[in-house]
Amino acid sequence: xxxxxxxxxxxxxxxxxxxxDKMDWLLQFGYEAYEAHYNAFLAxxxxxxxxxxxxxxxxxxxxxxxxxxxxxxxxxxxxxLPTAEGANILFSSEPVExxxxxxxxxxxxxxxxxxxxxxxxAQFATKGLLEELLVSVxxxxxxxxxxxxxxxxxxxxxxxxxTTQFDSGAIGLxxxxxxxxxxx
Amino acid sequence: xxxxxxxxxxxxxxxxxxxxDKMDWLLQFGYEAYEAHYNAFLAxxxxxxxxxxxxxxxxxxxxxxxxxxxxxxxxxxxxxLPTAEGANILFSSEPVExxxxxxxxxxxxxxxxxxxxxxxxAQFATKGLLEELLVSVxxxxxxxxxxxxxxxxxxxxxxxxxTTQFDSGAIGLxxxxxxxxxxx
Numbered sequence: 001x002x003x004x005x006x007x008x009x010x011x012x013x014x015x016x017x018x019x020x021d022k023m024d025w026l027l028q029f030g031y032e033a034y035e036a037h038y039n040a041f042l043a044x045x046x047x048x049x050x051x052x053x054x055x056x057x058x059x060x061x062x063x064x065x066x067x068x069x070x071x072x073x074x075x076x077x078x079x080x081l082p083t084a085e086g087a088n089i090l091f092s093s094e095p096v097e098x099x100x101x102x103x104x105x106x107x108x109x110x111x112x113x114x115x116x117x118x119x120x121x122a123q124f125a126t127k128g129l130l131e132e133l134l135v136s137v138x139x140x141x142x143x144x145x146x147x148x149x150x151x152x153x154x155x156x157x158x159x160x161x162x163t164t165q166f167d168s169g170a171i172g173l174x175x176x177x178x179x180x181x182x183x184x
Numbered sequence: 185x186x187x188x189x190x191x192x193x194x195x196x197x198x199x200x201x202x203x204x205d206k207m208d209w210l211l212q213f214g215y216e217a218y219e220a221h222y223n224a225f226l227a228x229x230x231x232x233x234x235x236x237x238x239x240x241x242x243x244x245x246x247x248x249x250x251x252x253x254x255x256x257x258x259x260x261x262x263x264x265l266p267t268a269e270g271a272n273i274l275f276s277s278e279p280v281e282x283x284x285x286x287x288x289x290x291x292x293x294x295x296x297x298x299x300x301x302x303x304x305x306a307q308f309a310t311k312g313l314l315e316e317l318l319v320s321v322x323x324x325x326x327x328x329x330x331x332x333x334x335x336x337x338x339x340x341x342x343x344x345x346x347t348t349q350f351d352s353g354a355i356g357l358x359x360x361x362x363x364x365x366x367x368x
Contacts, residue, residue, distance in 0.1 A: 011339075012198070012317075012319065012357070013331060014195075014196070014197040122327070133196075135196065139344050141317075141335060143331075143336060143340075144331075144334065148197045149197050151326075155202075157323065158324060160354075160355065163355065165347065173321070
């Protein structure tokens with residue numbers, strides 16, 4: 001069954017960017033140790049959702065090519081943003097329920113990856129639309145920064161389903177979110 | 185070699201108490217799944233260090249008996265606090281370097297457990313006095329609360345040494361702190 005997933009790397013103390021909103025703390029670990037895990041994850045994904053900040057961050061990276069092929073990508077934004085060349089971008093300011101429905105339909109039986117940021121993932125989680133959480137816990141403490149999943153109100157209960165031990169010392173933790181999407 | 189350790193339970197998003205400074209979110213998971221792990225950890229401990237808030241919290245719990253026997257316990261405080269009956273409490277407003285030295289000496293070759301709060305552990309970490317981090321990652325997202333280890337400045341690089349899978353779905357992660365105490 002297709003799922004709404006939030007796949008993200010975080011510090012042990014639950015931050016996805018540092019206090020200056022930078023990702024250098026993460027990039028220093030490189031990609032190699034995570035490549036197989038990421039590729040296996042991405043193979044199950046049929047559509048992406050991200051906030052405008054995350055989209056802008058990916059655009060600003062000096063990429064040789066758009067990394068997500070022609071997969072449909074919903075960018076939650078109310079402002080005009082450039083479109084990456086070759087990318088299948090759909091800008092939307094609709095409620096997250098509608099975005100989720102559209103993305104799930106477009107994914108054609110595959111999963112929808114909520115790329116970030118944490119506030120975007122939290123919007124879906126608050127509406128019961130986040131179903132799986134895949135966090136790569138990096139071996140570092142930042143002390144402060146951008147929170148992993150800043151939900152309001154009721155805590156999100158999780159069921160642990162899988163642990164991945166990376167060579168780098170990172171730990172991949174996968175959870176099913178309890179009380180998610182009623183029709184899932 | 186005796187180590188300064190921070191052993192603590194945290195939400196997946198890195199909080200050790202909720203936004204109201206309560207622990208109910210943690211207590212709901214019970215103790216049973218963690219008892220053997222905790223007892224094995226405690227057997228290696230010869231002295232404790234905690235902040236006044238953590239000490240007050242333990243005092244306020246309705247305990248049948250003081251849970252740490254006659255182990256020497258440094259409570260970092262500048263105010264007068266009651267002493268728990270039968271407990272070996274040493275109130276101190278000295279610098280953490282001195283507290284660490286005294287506690288390590290008193291532990292007689294065993295480890296020193298920094299019980300909490302996160303701000304107390306962060307004071308030791310900032311001075312390079314925190315050497316091992318044992319975090320039980322609970323299967324829950326709180327969204328906000330009291331941070332696990334609110335260090336200032338340079339991130340704390342960790343080396344992962346052990347993973348424990350608890351029946352409850354919690355994951356115990358043990359790390360050695362890099363660049364800790366030079367004489368360790």
